[in-house]
Amino acid sequence: xxxxxxxxxxxxxxxxxxxxxxxxxxxxxxxxxxxxxxxxxxxxxxxxxxxxxxxxxxxxxxxxxxxxxxxxxxxxxxxxxxxxxxxxxxxxxxxxxxxxxxxxxxxxxxxxxxxxxxxxxxxxxxxxxxxxxxxxxxxxxxxxxxxxxxxxxxxxxxxxxxxxxxxxxxxxxxxxxxxxxxxxxxxxxxxxxxxxxxxxxxxxxxxxxxxxxxxxxxxxxxxxxxxxxxxxxxxxxxxxxxxxxxxxxxxxxxxxxxxxxxxxxxxxxxxxxxxxxxxxxxxxxxxxxxxxxxxxxxxxxxxxxxxxxxxxxxxxxxxxxxxxxxxxxxxxxxxxxxxxxxxxxxxxxxxxxxxxxxxxxxxxxxxxxxxxxxxxxxxxxxxxxxxxxxxxxxxxxxxx
Numbered sequence: 001x002x003x004x005x006x007x008x009x010x011x012x013x014x015x016x017x018x019x020x021x022x023x024x025x026x027x028x029x030x031x032x033x034x035x036x037x038x039x040x041x042x043x044x045x046x047x048x049x050x051x052x053x054x055x056x057x058x059x060x061x062x063x064x065x066x067x068x069x070x071x072x073x074x075x076x077x078x079x080x081x082x083x084x085x086x087x088x089x090x091x092x093x094x095x096x097x098x099x100x101x102x103x104x105x106x107x108x109x110x111x112x113x114x115x116x117x118x119x120x121x122x123x124x125x126x127x128x129x130x131x132x133x134x135x136x137x138x139x140x141x142x143x144x145x146x147x148x149x150x151x152x153x154x155x156x157x158x159x160x161x162x163x164x165x166x167x168x169x170x171x172x173x174x175x176x177x178x179x180x181x182x183x184x185x186x187x188x189x190x191x192x193x194x195x196x197x198x199x200x201x202x203x204x205x206x207x208x209x210x211x212x213x214x215x216x217x218x219x220x221x222x223x224x225x226x227x228x229x230x231x232x233x234x235x236x237x238x239x240x241x242x243x244x245x246x247x248x249x250x251x252x253x254x255x256x257x258x259x260x261x262x263x264x265x266x267x268x269x270x271x272x273x274x275x276x277x278x279x280x281x282x283x284x285x286x287x288x289x290x291x292x293x294x295x296x297x298x299x300x301x302x303x304x305x306x307x308x309x310x311x312x313x314x315x316x317x318x319x320x321x322x323x324x325x326x327x328x329x330x331x332x333x334x335x336x337x338x339x340x341x342x343x344x345x346x347x348x349x350x351x352x353x354x355x356x357x358x359x360x361x362x363x364x365x366x367x368x369x370x371x372x373x374x375x376x377x378x379x380x381x382x383x384x385x386x387x388x389x390x391x392x393x394x395x396x397x398x399x400x
Contacts, residue, residue, distance in 0.1 A: 029308050030358060035339060039354045043347035048113040050346060051106065054328070055122065058099045065093045066272060070264065086271045094279020095326050100126050101280060102328045102345065108138040109145075109341040128249030130280060133204070135242035136227035140207075140234055143214065145341050148292070149310030151384075151394060152213035152302040156203070157292045159299060160383040163397070183379075192378050199289075200281040203227075207234055213302070286374050287327075290317055291334045293381050295396050297364060304392025311338040316352070316365040317373070331370070335363060 069089045076082040106112040107123025120135075127134035140155050147153035151161075202208045207215075207225040215225070220233020228247055230240035261269040294315045300306075316335050317323075323331040330337070333348035336355060343351050356363050366373065384394040 029306070029312070029362070032308055032339070035308070035355055035358060038358045039336075039340070039343075039351045043343050043351045043354075044340065046106075046111055046113055046342075046344040048115065048118065051103070051112045051344065052122075054346075055100075055103055055126070058096060058103060061096045062093065062100065065089060065096060069093075069272060070268070086275070090271065090275030091279060093276035094283065095322060097130060097276050097280035098283045099326050099328055101130055101132065101284060102330050104130075104132070104134065105141075105330070106328075106345060108134070108141060111342045111344045124245070124249050128246075128253050131250055131253055131277060133227050133243070133246035133250060135239070135246045136204075136235070137246075139236075139239055139242070140210075140227065145338060146307070147211070147214070147305070147310065148307075148338055149299050149313040150211060150302060150305040151299050152211045154211045154299075154310075155207075155214050157209050157289055158211040158214075159293070159381070159394075159396075161385070161394070163383050188379055192375065195289075195378070196282045196285055197278060199285040283327075286370075287331055290370070290373060290377060291315060291331075293377050294364070294366065295377070295380060298387060298390065298393040298395055299384055300394065301392050308339070311335070312359070312362050312364075314338050314364070316363075317370055318365075318367040319370045323370075335365075 069086070073082060073085045073089065076085055103112070104123045104126035107119040107126070110116065110119055112119045112122060123138070124134040127137065143153070144155035147155070151158060199208075203210075204227040205225075206222065207227075215233045216236045217224075217233035224231070224233050226232050227234060228243070228250075230243040230247075231237075232243070235243060257269060257273060260273070264272070291314050297313045297315060299313065300309060312335065314335050316333060317331050319327065319331045323329065328345040329348055330345065333345070333352050336343060336348055336352045337345075339355070340351070381396045383397050385397045387393040387395040
């Protein structure tokens with residue numbers, strides 16, 4: 001089978017590297033074992049002590065921030081300065097919370113420790129503390145990794161294949177077509193904010209953005225697609241007990257929030273826990289979205305998709321010091337993570353460097369502004385269409 005090569009022209013001054021996009025079909029792609037052999041063997045071996053050390057570090061930071069907020073912010077007399085302090089606390093605690101989220105993510109992949117039960121216990125505790133249903137997420141996320149880039153079976157951020165339908169006869173106040181405002185910056189900003197603040201919850205409640213053939217029970221109704229329902233169509237029957245255990249973890253955390261609010265007040269508890277919660281899941285939605293949404297990278301129909309093709313249709317991005325040291329490199333080393341999800345994050349950079357010479361143009365990275373690309377990508381990557389130069393591949397629709 002021949003491989004189509006499409007040259008992608010990069011504007012002068014663009015931070016991306018010029019590269020060729022090769023349609024990953026047939027023998028042009030290295031097989032997974034060839035890629036594995038390029039990585040030093042020790043990269044696949046997690047250290048329980050190292051992983052636990054990061055847990056202690058991150059939890060200590062979170063507790064210290066919470067203690068400092070409760071102790072010192074109420075002492076600030078000026079209401080405006082006090083509000084600024086709470087806003088700063090919420091932002092920083094949100095960053096630390098992402099780090100804790102990623103450590104639980106390591107547990108879900110078995111990259112935290114060689115001990116499966118320890119992985120499950122630590123992951124359940126950490127994720128539950130962030131109001132994340134650990135086993136529910138673990139099962140659906142594993143299927144996302146199994147079918148990344150598959151338009152039918154992927155579990156996350158499967159793009160639409162058609163633009164929004166036009167409604168030329170719908171008028172506002174009898175004479176204004178609402179589509180006149182559909183792509184205005186203010187409307188897109190409101191949509192992006194809703195995407196960032198509600199995307200995670202909509203995924204958990206209704207399995208939004210998953211592929212049409214991703215369900216374990218194809219006959220499940222829309223109200224039976226929740227990650228909180230032990231008998232949801234998202235899960236297999238034998239997984240029900242683990243979904244219930246996930247719900248138990250959330251109930252324990254909810255009880256802690258309730259009793260905490262009794263001690264310090266609902267308003268303080270909302271600032272102490274609620275605002276960081278929103279920040280944490282804003283970052284998680286942005287990270288996942290930008291890893292799998294890039295103008296240059298394809299998706300594939302079910303017949304053309306392969307595991308390696310899907311894993312290589314992801315992109316590494318850059319978030320500086322925070323990305324590498326607070327977010328544990330999840331933004332910077334996502335390609336190798338999709339190839340080998342059991343590689344611990346503290347070996348992922350070395351593993352990435354090892355596979356880049358082998359992958360060549362098949363490895364993709366983008367070091368432009370992370371937040372700037374969130375806005376640009378959201379406004380340009382609307383839906384995918386068949387790529388005429390690459391049968392079986394779906395490209396992002398070109399701007400008219």
